[in-house]
Amino acid sequence: MKTSDFDYHLPAERIAQTPIEPRDASRLLVVHRDSGQLEHRTFADIGEYLHAGDILVANDSRVLPVRLHGRKESGGQVELLLLNQVNEVRWEALVRGHRLRPGVVIELAAVAAPLLRAKIVDVLPAGSRLIEFDRPPLPELERLGDVPLPPYIHTPLADRERYQTVYARVHGSAAAPTAGLHFTPALIERLQAQGVRFAFVTLHIGLDTFRPLQVEQIADHQMHSEWAELTAPAADAINASRRAGGRCVAVGTTAVRVLEAASRQSNAIGDLRPFSGWTSLFLTPGADFYAVDALITNFHLPRSTLLMLVSAFAGKPLIDRAYAAAVREGYRFFSFGDAMLLV
Incomplete structure (x- = not known):
């Protein structure tokens, strides 16, 4: 297939600029894969489509x-x-400024934070830089840095916690797993009370996940790698739920990548085992899904690997029709936008 097959027209006013309040007041487009039916609901209603035993x-x-x-110094x-x-003191980074060549030293300072220095070590093939700090920067980021919103x-953003899920706990992403932004603690409690279980995986999202493909033939695209983990307790809980007849409902495309990468490491495909490491899994139409039975996701950028993944899961003709309906009905798109439930 071609990258241009995954293009679509989106009016600029459909791109959500601010998060909706409360989180679960966003709209929800329910897409039934078996019948092709589309339902227009609110995210707070999602429990009506989940059953006791689902995870x-x-x-x-x-x-x-x-x-x-x-x-610069x-x-x-x-x-x-x-x-x-890369390690405790070395990072790959995008830089903006003049004459940022290897050897240049950058000084970073904030109120009540000690001075942090970073030296440019190398220019990498994609134009990014290899940066070496004079000490591990992670302890200083909360005081020195800002959360990077998509371009x-x-x-x-008035409150940077609104670009975090309510259950975010493992530091490491450059962007939020936005399908999870719709959940509130109260909604999670209601779902648990009706017998829906929760399990957590980790995938640290890089900015490449949002970039449109630069090649016309999808087969020519080199997928970026992201670090992921599925723990033994989480794998056991998911396997137990599915064996008992429950569905594995992935919250976001990043959860899909972890689950499907984990399912492919075993000779018994679909039987989840613990997984920890880098994954460059690229799911496009025609791919098989072994671990995921339903998917909650936002509306994705044209020509993106994320749009290709959801098209692989639900079928491209149905996703094309769902996106056209979402544009026509005034849904909000992208990171702070509305959601879809693919069942």
Whole structure:
């Protein structure tokens, strides 16, 4: 298939700039894969489509405040966006500023925070930089950094916790697992009270996950890698729920990637075993899904790997029809937008 097959027209006013309050007041487009029926609901109604014994599997990764502002030791403003951690002091980063060559030292400071220095070590093939800090930066990020919002969001965020899920706990992402932003503690309690179980996986999201493909032939795309983990207790809980007749409902495409990557490591495909490591799994139409029975997801960017994944799960013609209905009915798109439930 071609990348252009996954393009669609989206009016700019459909791109959500701010989160809705409360979180579960967002709209929910329910897509029935067997019949093709579409239902327009509210996310707070999602329990009507879940049953006792189902298990919701969500990504508990937390967004790091990895957008940093500083200045070159020799003068001049610099912006850093940390992408991937190489070791305790080395990171891959996007940089903005003039003459940011290897050897340049950047000073980062904030009120009540000690000075942190970062040296550019190398220019990487994609244009990013390899940065080495004078000490591990993670303890200082909460004071020095800002949470990086996607480039299509232009309105400043009043409360940066609104770009975190209520269950985020494992620091490591450069972007939020946005399908989970719709859950509130009260909604989680209601679902648990009706017999729906929860399990958590971890996938640290890189910014590449949102970038449109740059190649026309999908087969030519080199998928980025992201670090993921499925623990033994989570795997056991998911296996037990499915064996008892419950559905594994993935909360977001990142949870899908963890579950489907884990299912493919075993000779008994679909039998989940613990998994920890990097995954570059790229799911496109025609792919088989061994671990996921239903999916909660947001509306994704045109030409993105995420749109290809949901098209693989529900079928491209049905997703095309659902997206057209969402545009026509005024749904809000992307990170702070509304949700879909694919059952």
